[in-house]
Amino acid sequence: MGGFGTRHRQVADEALIRSLFEEHGRAMLAYATRLTGERATAEDVVQEALIRAWKHPDALVNGKGSVRGWLLTVVRNIITDNVRARNARPKEVAESPAAVPIERDHADKVVNSMVVLDALDQLPAVHRSVLVEIYVRGQSVNEAAETLGIPPGTVKSRSYYALRALRDMFSTRGAGMEGVA
Structure with missing residues (x-):
């Protein structure tokens, strides 16, 4: 039933x-x-x-x-x-055997980072510390100022002069540092 x-x-x-x-x-x-x-x-x-x-x-x-x-x-x-x-979901991408990675040789990055670290070591400590906080640790100007215990305006001026000094160092060293600083 x-x-x-x-x-x-x-x-x-x-x-x-x-x-x-x-x-x-x-x-x-x-x-x-x-x-x-x-x-x-x-x-x-x-x-x-x-x-x-x-x-x-x-x-x-x-x-x-x-x-x-x-x-x-x-x-x-x-x-x-x-x-x-x-x-x-991430987009699915067809793999193509003809596609060659468009990344430069890893050795270039290593050499460039060694050159940048060497140049940073040549900067005065006050300039180096500002660049490390802003560019290495990714802090904002205000965060770097708080970390270093200095006014934001001082962080800005020190970073300006530090970057200018790095640019001068790289220009005197010559070519081969494209894409750095």
Whole structure:
């Protein structure tokens, strides 16, 4: 006997979904197509919305608002969820064997950093400390001033003169330091 009741419910559910699609399917599809810009994606969204309606038939008959309004809200929510899920994942990039890394030789970076550290060592301690706080530790002028216990204006002037001194050092050393300082 229980089988008849289950079968009756399945027929009723199918009839409900079929009538929902006949009455609201075109509006749902038009709305989803407008939001996604793709007919195939819109069809998938409408199908998902109808599945949700089938799983929650009480939401359709609870008297709060229109059935079409509920269905269109479900369509919008599905699309929003899909966009959020897509944005949460990193973009997939096709690997191409012909693509060569565009990074310069690692040795150049090592040599350049050694040259910069050597040049920093030649600066007076007051200038070096300001540059270390701002450029190495990434502090703002105000943060560096607080750390060093000096006014922000002093941090600015010391960094200006320190960078000028570094530029002079690099220009006297000659070429080969492109991209440094």
